[in-house]
Amino acid sequence: MKKRGRGIGLSFYGTGYGNGFPDASKAKVKLLKDGKVGIYVGGTEVGQGAKTVLSQIGSETLKLPLDKIIFISEDTSLMPDSGTAAASRQTYNTGNAIKIACENFKNRLREAAREQLKLNAIHGLTVEKGEIYLEFFPQKRISFKELSKIYGDDNIEAEGEFIAQTIEMDPETGQGAPYWPYTFNACGVELEVDTITGLVEIERAVFAQDVGRAINPHLVEGQMDGGFAMALGYVLFEDLKLEKGKIYNNKFSKYLIPTAMDMIQIENIIVEEPEYTAPFGAKGIGEPVMIPVGPAILNAIYDAIGVRITELPVTPERLIKAIEEDGKKKEEI
Amino acid sequence: MVEIKLKVNGKSYILEIEEDMRLLDLLREKLGLLGVKEGCSEGECGACTVIMDGKVVNSCLVMAFQAEGSSITTIEGLEKEGEIHPIQQAFIEVGAVQCGYCTPGMILSAKALLDKNPNPTEEEIREGISGNLCRCTGYNKIIQAVEKGKGV
Numbered sequence: 434m435k436k437r438g439r440g441i442g443l444s445f446y447g448t449g450y451g452n453g454f455p456d457a458s459k460a461k462v463k464l465l466k467d468g469k470v471g472i473y474v475g476g477t478e479v480g481q482g483a484k485t486v487l488s489q490i491g492s493e494t495l496k497l498p499l500d501k502i503i504f505i506s507e508d509t510s511l512m513p514d515s516g517t518a519a520a521s522r523q524t525y526n527t528g529n530a531i532k533i534a535c536e537n538f539k540n541r542l543r544e545a546a547r548e549q550l551k552l553n554a555i556h557g558l559t560v561e562k563g564e565i566y567l568e569f570f571p572q573k574r575i576s577f578k579e580l581s582k583i584y585g586d587d588n589i590e591a592e593g594e595f596i597a598q599t600i601e602m603d604p605e606t607g608q609g610a611p612y613w614p615y616t617f618n619a620c621g622v623e624l625e626v627d628t629i630t631g632l633v634e635i636e637r638a639v640f641a642q643d644v645g646r647a648i649n650p651h652l653v654e655g656q657m658d659g660g661f662a663m664a665l666g667y668v669l670f671e672d673l674k675l676e677k678g679k680i681y682n683n684k685f686s687k688y689l690i691p692t693a694m695d696m697i698q699i700e701n702i703i704v705e706e707p708e709y710t711a712p713f714g715a716k717g718i719g720e721p722v723m724i725p726v727g728p729a730i731l732n733a734i735y736d737a738i739g740v741r742i743t744e745l746p747v748t749p750e751r752l753i754k755a756i757e758e759d760g761k762k763k764e765e766i
Numbered sequence: 767m768v769e770i771k772l773k774v775n776g777k778s779y780i781l782e783i784e785e786d787m788r789l790l791d792l793l794r795e796k797l798g799l800l801g802v803k804e805g806c807s808e809g810e811c812g813a814c815t816v817i818m819d820g821k822v823v824n825s826c827l828v829m830a831f832q833a834e835g836s837s838i839t840t841i842e843g844l845e846k847e848g849e850i851h852p853i854q855q856a857f858i859e860v861g862a863v864q865c866g867y868c869t870p871g872m873i874l875s876a877k878a879l880l881d882k883n884p885n886p887t888e889e890e891i892r893e894g895i896s897g898n899l900c901r902c903t904g905y906n907k908i909i910q911a912v913e914k915g916k917g918v
Contacts, residue, residue, distance in 0.1 A: 480865025480902050651861035651907075658904030659864065685810035685899065693892040693905040 434628045437636075438737025441621045442728030446721035447612020448521040453601025456522065457594060458530035459513035462491070462538040464589040468563055468578030470495060470538075471503045475515035476527040478506055481719055482652035483523045489648050490528045490712050494535035496561035501577075513592065521717035524648070525614065526597055528712035534593025541591045545584060546575050598710075614708045616716045617643040620661070620725040626737045628756060631749030633669055633734060641702040642722060646714035650703060653718065657701045660722025666691045668727045670746050770834045774799070775843030783830045790814045790825040792833070793840060801841035801870045805899075812898030815871030816840050822878045822897070841870035844877065852918035853877055853911070862911035864902030872898045876912045884917055 450456040461473040472491045478484040488504045495502075505511055515527040543555035546565040550573050552558075557568050566574035580589065602609035623637040640657050647653045670689050674681035682688045707714025731742050734752075740759045744751065767782050774797060781796055793799045793816065802825055805813030809827040816825045817839040844851035853876050856862070863869050872895055879886060879894035886894065891912045892905070900908065 480863075482864070655861050655864060655903055655907050658906040659902050660904070662904030663901065684808060685806045686808055690899060690901065691905075692896045692899065693909065694896045696892075696905045698888075698906060699904070 436626050436628060436737040437623065438626065438733040438735070439621070439623050440729045440732025440734070440736055441619060442725035442730075442732065443617075443619045444721060444724040444728075445615050445617045446521070446724060447615050448525055448717045448721075449597045449599060449612060450516075450520055450522070451599045451612040453599055453611070456516065456526060456597040456599055458515040458522075458527040459592065459594045460515065460527065460530040460534035461511075461513055461592050462495075462531075462534045462590060464538075464542070464577060464581050464584070464586075465503060466581050466586045468576060468581050469501050469503055470497060470577070471505065472531060472534075473505050473508075473512040474527050474531060475509070475512045476506050476523045477518040479518050481518070481523070481656065482649060483518060483527070485652060486524050486648045486715075487527060487531055490715075491531050491535055493713060494532050495539065497563055497577075501563060521616075521719040521721060522597075524715050524717045525645075525708075525711050526595055528648075528715060529595035529710075530593050532593070532712045533595055534591055537591035537593055538589075541589050542577070542580065545580050545589055549575050549580070549583065614645070614710065614716055616645070616718055616721050617704075618718075618721055618725055620729040622726075622729045622733050624730065624733045624737065626734055626752070628738060631752040631756075633730070633747060633752065635665065635697055635730070637700075638697060638729075639700040639702065640722070640726075641704055642718055643704040643706055643716070644718055645708040645711050645716035646705050647703050648713065648715045653703055654701050656718055657722050658696075658699055660718075660720075661699050661726055662691050662696050664723040664726030665695065665730075667723075668730050668745055668747060670748060672746050672748065768831055770831055772833045772835065773837040775839060785831065787830040788826055789816070789818075789823075789828040789830050789833050789838075792830040793825060793838070799840045799842050803867055803870060805867070810899070811868075812871045812875065813868055815874045815898060817874050817878050820878065820881065822875050824897075839874065839877075841873060844873070851877070853880070853915035856911040856914035856918075857908070860907050860911045860914060862903060862907040864900075868898055868900040868902075872900065872908055876908075876915065880912070880916060886912075886916070888913070 463471040465471050476483045492499045539560045542565050543558040547555050558565055559568050563577045564574055598613050600610055602611050619641045621639045625634045708716050735741055740755050771780050793802045803813040805811035807826050809824040814825040815822050819836050853873050875895045875898050891909050
């Protein structure tokens with residue numbers, strides 16, 4: 434018999450290393466010949482969109498179009514350490530480092546402009562669209578290109594470092610505030626359980642993710658879809674056969690992951706509540722997008738058939754077994 | 767060693783190959799077409815997908831000598847006069863690429879589908895790319911990109 438159920442799952446997640454562990458990101462910004470700006474960070478792009486989002490943060494801070502920015506994150510001879518592309522930390526941590534480095538760089542540009550324009554101070558000098566000009570006397574202006582001709586490649590540069598605020602928890606009581614910031618999300622699913630075959634079919638899914646601010650909404654949606662799909666696989670069929678350190682199903686023919694036919698359209702809701710310590714309010718969501726999906730699916734299965742599943746994945750065999758065991762228990766009562 | 771004749775991305779080749787060579791190795795090693803990716807090597811992931819005489823094949827499962835006389839398209843063959851294919855453009859525009867490893871195979875599967883069925887339903891698109899695994903995107907942006915690439 435096919436039974437329908439609905440369930441929700443909620444989660445909150447601290448991004449970054451947390452628990453007092455030193456969490457530092459560094460960034461370097463340079464004026465290049467031809468007036469372009471180079472941004473150098475060790476924030477590895479692994480497909481999550483770090484390069485896009487971090488370039489955007491640089492572009493926004495420098496008020497410079499993206500095509501005037503050369504962003505390098507894969508050459509260790511050029512870039513400082515920005516920590517790992519892990520812990521959902523690049524947008525917030527390295528984003529902050531870039532913002533600081535860009536602000537420092539703007540001051541270096543203002544200094545150079547003061548010298549060239551023969552001004553007394555840097556106050557009132559605006560940096561935007563590749564130019565530095567005096568706000569109340571805009572005829573006094575000089576472009577990045579002119580400055581790079583005068584100072585040459587590599588002479589105007591600045592660095593920035595961001596160290597996240599994390600506090601070690603009390604080892605005695607286990608109490609404290611280990612992370613900052615946190616991100617919040619909620620997932621709701623409607624599904625159908627076939628009590629004869631044990632198959633679970635997701636019919637509808639809604640996912641709301643707090644991102645602080647969506648620097649690139651396309652990429653945020655991509656992360657939400659991807660997190661849902663990976664969680665769907667873990668919850669319904671991915672089962673690593675690990676025995677004494679050996680993986681017995683280390684092939685895609687024996688370890689199934691979702692295909693396009695297993696996925697459905699997700700109704701994604703991006704929640705924007707800017708985080709005041711974040712670059713333009715943005716927080717990382719790489720890992721959190723997976724977390725509430727499992728509880729939502731298990732709650733929906735419970736809603737459909739009244740059986741609590743406590744072991745993953747919920748394969749048809751396991752589900753049928755759980756239904757039978759539950760039936761026996763109820764008979765005994 | 768055997769000699770085979772085949773056409774790859776519109777260009778004719780006569781090649782000396784080892785008998786036990788896979789089409790995947792011919793394309794990557796003999797012709798330097800590195801857009802053909804090796805993933806699982808057992809025909810499950812679709813990263814090595816190419817179009818062979820209008821049909822998608824996993825080039826890890828096709829022996830090189832079996833390609834005798836055939837016409838093969840790899841991702842490199844979609845470019846025309848320096849312009850990328852509309853499906854590639856659509857992938858970029860909707861954000862259907864994350865780590866990118868599945869992308870060449872995914873785009874070729876989408877192209878083979880649209881060549882045969884210019885106006886597929888969402889279900890048909892899902893089926894058409896179901897031989898290509900993607901761990902990053904959850905497929906939905908890819909579906910959206912194929913929708914966008916329809917009829918262009």
